Amino acid sequence: xxxxxxxxxxxxxxxxxxxxxxxxxxxxxxxxxxxxxxxxxxxxxxxxxxxxxxxxxxxxxxxxxxxxxxxxxxxxxxxxxxxxxxxxxxxxxxxxxxxxxxxxxxxxxxxxxxxxxxxxxxxxxxx
Amino acid sequence: xxxxxxxxxxxxxxxxxxxxxxxxxxxxxxxxxxxxxxxxxxxxxxxxxxxxxxxxxxxxxxxxxxxxxxxxxxxxxxxxxxxxxxxxxxxxxxxxxxxxxxxxxxxxxxxxxxxxxxxxxxxxxxxxxxxxxxxxxxxxxxxxxxxxxxxxxxxxxxxxxxxxxxxxxxxxxxxxxxxxxxxxxxxxxxxxxxxxxxxxxxxxxxxxxxxxxxxxxxxxxxxxxxxxxxxxxxxxxxxxxxxxxxxx
Numbered sequence: 171x172x173x174x175x176x177x178x179x180x181x182x183x184x185x186x187x188x189x190x191x192x193x194x195x196x197x198x199x200x201x202x203x204x205x206x207x208x209x210x211x212x213x214x215x216x217x218x219x220x221x222x223x224x225x226x227x228x229x230x231x232x233x234x235x236x237x238x239x240x241x242x243x244x245x246x247x248x249x250x251x252x253x254x255x256x257x258x259x260x261x262x263x264x265x266x267x268x269x270x271x272x273x274x275x276x277x278x279x280x281x282x283x284x285x286x287x288x289x290x291x292x293x294x295x296x297x
Numbered sequence: 298x299x300x301x302x303x304x305x306x307x308x309x310x311x312x313x314x315x316x317x318x319x320x321x322x323x324x325x326x327x328x329x330x331x332x333x334x335x336x337x338x339x340x341x342x343x344x345x346x347x348x349x350x351x352x353x354x355x356x357x358x359x360x361x362x363x364x365x366x367x368x369x370x371x372x373x374x375x376x377x378x379x380x381x382x383x384x385x386x387x388x389x390x391x392x393x394x395x396x397x398x399x400x401x402x403x404x405x406x407x408x409x410x411x412x413x414x415x416x417x418x419x420x421x422x423x424x425x426x427x428x429x430x431x432x433x434x435x436x437x438x439x440x441x442x443x444x445x446x447x448x449x450x451x452x453x454x455x456x457x458x459x460x461x462x463x464x465x466x467x468x469x470x471x472x473x474x475x476x477x478x479x480x481x482x483x484x485x486x487x488x489x490x491x492x493x494x495x496x497x498x499x500x501x502x503x504x505x506x507x508x509x510x511x512x513x514x515x516x517x518x519x520x521x522x523x524x525x526x527x528x529x530x531x532x533x534x535x536x537x538x539x540x541x542x543x544x545x
Contacts, residue, residue, distance in 0.1 A: 263469045266368055270376040273342070273362040274383065 175220055182217015186210035209246070305411035306456055308335040308404065310387035314377030316370050316451075317394035318344040321353045328357035330400030331392070335407075340380060341394065344373040350394075370451070371474045375463060378455070382464035389460050391474065393451040402494040406454040409492035416459045416487035417479075419445065420452035420494040433517060437476060440524045443483060446491055449475045459487055476520050480527045 189210035193203045216222055216239055227235025313331045317324055324341060331339050341354035345367035354361050362376055374391050381389045390406060392398040398420065406418045423446045426434070430447075437448055451474055455463065462468070462485050463478065471477040479489060 266372055266469050269364055269366050269368060270379055273364045273376055274380050277362050
């Protein structure tokens with residue numbers, strides 16, 4: 171029979187290990203890697219040393235300490251989601267502007283003697 | 298920003314931008330009409346059409362841009378505005394490709410611009426607005442502080458100052474040539490005016506904004522959020538110089 175501490179330690183280590191593995195394999199890069207590395211460290215520490223949660227609960231005045239990691243976790247997820255939408259908006263803007271620039275440059279290329287846009291459609295589809 | 302030195306625009310120095318998606322049946326008449334009425338260069342921006350809108354537009358004497366991905370009406374219009382900005386045009390006049398804007402009424406926008414020295418002139422036909430639109434516009438007038446009769450008319454004349462602002466990245470995330478565009482211009486201190494023009498009912502297709510009730514509801518929700526985020530923009534300066542909308 172597992173004790174609560176072993177369960178939380180196993181969960182923390184597995185999650186931290188999985189994130190570290192992904193960062194090592196270059197599936198997450200730059201600021202994403204830093205963020206997830208911090209999450210991996212936190213899961214590991216809180217999983218192996220659950221008394222940290224009790225201490226944190228006492229320090230912050232929260233009566234039922236186990237709820238603290240849930241609150242912090244949810245807040246971080248919300249921040250992450252917000253950041254994701256900000257990034258998506260930025261990408262959408264870039265994509266729209268690149269599409270517009272592509273159309274303008276294609277026309278200029280054609281004016282300079284390039285093949286008309288219609289003829290190069292087959293290349294685009296192949297790509 | 299000081300935009301007080303607006304000059305009156307000459308049609309020949311401007312570019313007519315016509316965003317078009319699958320408008321092969323009407324685009325020839327529209328392009329020929331604009332060239333006849335204004336004598337300016339005409340650019341048709343093809344918003345990823347599946348028919349031969351581009352070939353028809355070229356045959357009618359227009360320059361064409363082909364967007365490889367559909368960016369919507371405003372995305373296509375902005376492409377034309379960026380083209381005008383890049384090529385040093387003095388202004389841009391935009392109109393729809395479906396033939397609802399009469400070419401003969403286009404010079405009226407230039408006259409209104411010369412008379413008011415506004416940076417933006419919107420051609421509106423208030424009598425043609427449906428009841429739903431009238432209610433929507435009354436709501437938007439109150440929300441934005443812009444004293445305009447029609448917020449989505451695609452018939453507009455922009456001067457160089459407006460073109461410069463609208464060609465920039467700040468206008469790239471907008472979806473329609475409507476409230477968002479006007480708020481952005483008002484925020485930068487540009488003067489916007491309206492002039493009444495006659496319009497025909499759409500020959501083909503239908504309004505992209507007022508397509509169905511759920512679409513309208515979503516549009517109004519988006520616009521409301523946009524307006525609330527920019528609540529001060531429309532009220533920053535006297536927004537409309539002379540909004541004449543009596544005859545049509």
